[in-house]
Amino acid sequence: MTSLDDVFVADAVSHAYNLHPSNYAIERYAQPVVDLMTGVEKAMPEGYQRTEESFLTDWDPEVTANMLFRESQVDFTVFHPQSITIFEDGLTSLEKAARFVEAHPDRTEPLASVDIIGMDDPEAELERQVREFGSHGVKVYPSYWSDDGHTGFEMDDPESAFPLWEKCADLGLDVVAVHKAVPFGNVPLDSYEVDDVPEAAESFPDLNFEIVHGGFILAEETGYHVAEHDNVYVNLEITAADAATRPDAFVETMENLLYAGGKEALDRVIWGCGTPQFHPQLLLESFWNIDYPEMESRDGTFTITEDDKRKMVGANLAEAHGFDVDELQERIGDDEYSGDLEAPYSKTPFEVVA
Numbered sequence: 001m002t003s004l005d006d007v008f009v010a011d012a013v014s015h016a017y018n019l020h021p022s023n024y025a026i027e028r029y030a031q032p033v034v035d036l037m038t039g040v041e042k043a044m045p046e047g048y049q050r051t052e053e054s055f056l057t058d059w060d061p062e063v064t065a066n067m068l069f070r071e072s073q074v075d076f077t078v079f080h081p082q083s084i085t086i087f088e089d090g091l092t093s094l095e096k097a098a099r100f101v102e103a104h105p106d107r108t109e110p111l112a113s114v115d116i117i118g119m120d121d122p123e124a125e126l127e128r129q130v131r132e133f134g135s136h137g138v139k140v141y142p143s144y145w146s147d148d149g150h151t152g153f154e155m156d157d158p159e160s161a162f163p164l165w166e167k168c169a170d171l172g173l174d175v176v177a178v179h180k181a182v183p184f185g186n187v188p189l190d191s192y193e194v195d196d197v198p199e200a201a202e203s204f205p206d207l208n209f210e211i212v213h214g215g216f217i218l219a220e221e222t223g224y225h226v227a228e229h230d231n232v233y234v235n236l237e238i239t240a241a242d243a244a245t246r247p248d249a250f251v252e253t254m255e256n257l258l259y260a261g262g263k264e265a266l267d268r269v270i271w272g273c274g275t276p277q278f279h280p281q282l283l284l285e286s287f288w289n290i291d292y293p294e295m296e297s298r299d300g301t302f303t304i305t306e307d308d309k310r311k312m313v314g315a316n317l318a319e320a321h322g323f324d325v326d327e328l329q330e331r332i333g334d335d336e337y338s339g340d341l342e343a344p345y346s347k348t349p350f351e352v353v354a
Contacts, residue, residue, distance in 0.1 A: 004073045004288060008314040008325050011068060011077040011280055012272030013177075013212065013237040014108075015092040016100065018058040022088075029086040029145050032185030037277065040238075043245050047352060048279050048344060054351040061100040064276050066347035069107060069337035072281035074273075075314070076328055078321065080139045080177070081113040084184070085146065098133055106331040109321070111137045111177060116153050116160050117144035123167040130171055136321060137175030138168060139212075142191035143184055152191030155209070156199035165204045174322040175208050181216040182238055194222050201229040208233055208320045210270065215239045219256035226268050227261030233320045236312075237272035244278075244286035254304075255295050262297035266304065270320060271313045279344050288313065 019037065024030040038052060068074045081097040082090045089095075090113065101110050112129035114122040129135050144151045153160050155178060168176055183192045194211060201209050214222045214234030225232050234257060242250035258265050271287055273280040292304040318325045332338075345352055 004284065004313075007073075007288075007310055008318075008329060009074045009076070009284060010271075010314045010317045011074045011275055012210075012235050012270045012317050014064050014068060014077040014079050014100075014273075014275045015082065015277065016059045016061040016064050016096045017091055017277070018087065018089055018093070019056045019091075020058050021056070023058065023091075024086070025088045026086045026145055026147065029150070029185055029187075033084075033086065036185070040241065040277075043241075044278070045244065045282070048244075048282050049353040050345070051351045051353055054349060057349075059276060061096045061103070063348045063350075064100065065104055066342075067276050067345075068280055069104075070342045070347045071279070071344055072275075072284060073341070074275070074280050074284065075107065075332055077108050077275070078317070079108050079110045081110065082139070082141070083113040083115040083118075084141055085115060085118050085144060086184075094129070094133070101133065106333075106335065107337070109323070110135050111139045111175070113139045114164070115144055116140055116164055117151050118146070122164055126164065126167055127171060130173070135173070137173050137177060137210075138164070139177045139179070140164070141179045141184070143187055150187050152188060154191060155196040156203075157196075161200065162203065165200060165207060169204055169206055173207070175210055175320060176204075177210040177212050177235065179212050181211075181213040181218060181222075194218055194225060197222075197225045197232060198229065201225070201232050205231055207231060210235045210320060212272070213238045215253045215257045219253050220259055223257040223265065224260040226257070226265050230268075233268045233270055233316070235270045235272045237274040238277075240271060240273065240283050240287055241278055243290060244282050247286065247290060251290065251292060254292070258295060258302075259297050262295075262299045263302040263308075266308045267311060267316060268320070269312050270317045276348070276350075281341070281344060284313065 081094045082092040084091045112135035208231045210233045212235040216239045273283045294301045
């Protein structure tokens with residue numbers, strides 16, 4: 001297996017969470033989400049489980065940068081601010097996104113983040129973020145919470161979703177990243193399913209719709225949408241964690257995702273880690289080192305090659321987001337992060353379980 005030294009690697013999703021209880025805006029909804037995160041942390045292998053005390057903190061954006069660029073072979077990332085109303089700052093504030101991009105302009109590009117249901121004028125807020133932060137796309141979540149309860153939205157809703165997609169097209173944005181497949185706490189599954197993808201993709205062919213956490217559930221259904229729509233991509237954030245913790249299950253997920261589209265669908269699968277939810281080097285090496293068996297599709301068998309892996313860990317993201325890999329690599333050059341890899345968590349305040 002070739003090393004990753006000459007491979008362009010992009011983490012499709014990075015954040016800087018504030019998981020401290022003081023950040024809970026609606027505790028009865030926030031606590032189950034945090035419990036889900038801490039539960040996933042406990043599934044990590046030895047050396048990669050952080051103590052709960054150090055995990056449930058307000059994470060500085062430089063923690064994310066050090067994990068990505070000092071402790072892993074990730075070259076570039078798309079930073080996702082978050083607008084999740086059960087947290088006071090949305091979980092990852094716009095201010096943190098601005099700081100991250102300002103500090104690392106050659107290694108990152110940001111998305112905007114708006115709440116389709118909870119904001120009075122999400123289109124105006126999207127335009128503001130694009131103007132102020134240079135966002136090239138938008139991240140949305142399928143849930144809105146208030147003290148009165150939970151409300152979901154569908155991607156094909158002509159009243160709530162389509163006006164935002166129209167604004168994205170008008171602004172010339174490249175990507176709409178939609179959180180799917182992983183419900184936030186005790187909420188109905190409806191808006192986390194993928195049957196609302198086709199009409200949005202067909203109605204806005206100039207936008208690339210990125211299904212974040214694609215394949216975590218409903219892998220085969222998601223794969224059919226990828227096969228049928230050239231502007232639908234799968235982002236493997238959280239799904240890719242199985243490559244480290246349950247590799248056999250991950251291979252099965254990939255086969256289900258690719259059943260409808262086969263070999264061609266590999267061009268629209270994007271690796272993502274969600275740094276610092278997971279350690280990027282662990283997930284990257286786990287993904288890269290999987291020796292896939294011959295895969296079944298509706299059109300016959302195919303193999304996942306090293307060239308396919310190269311595309312999934314970097315080139316596919318560049319294509320979906322309108323970047324040029326050569327230009328990104330030239331931007332990065334031989335910068336301060338180009339030295340030897342540091343040990344996992346050695347450049348962060350996280351403490352690892354003994």
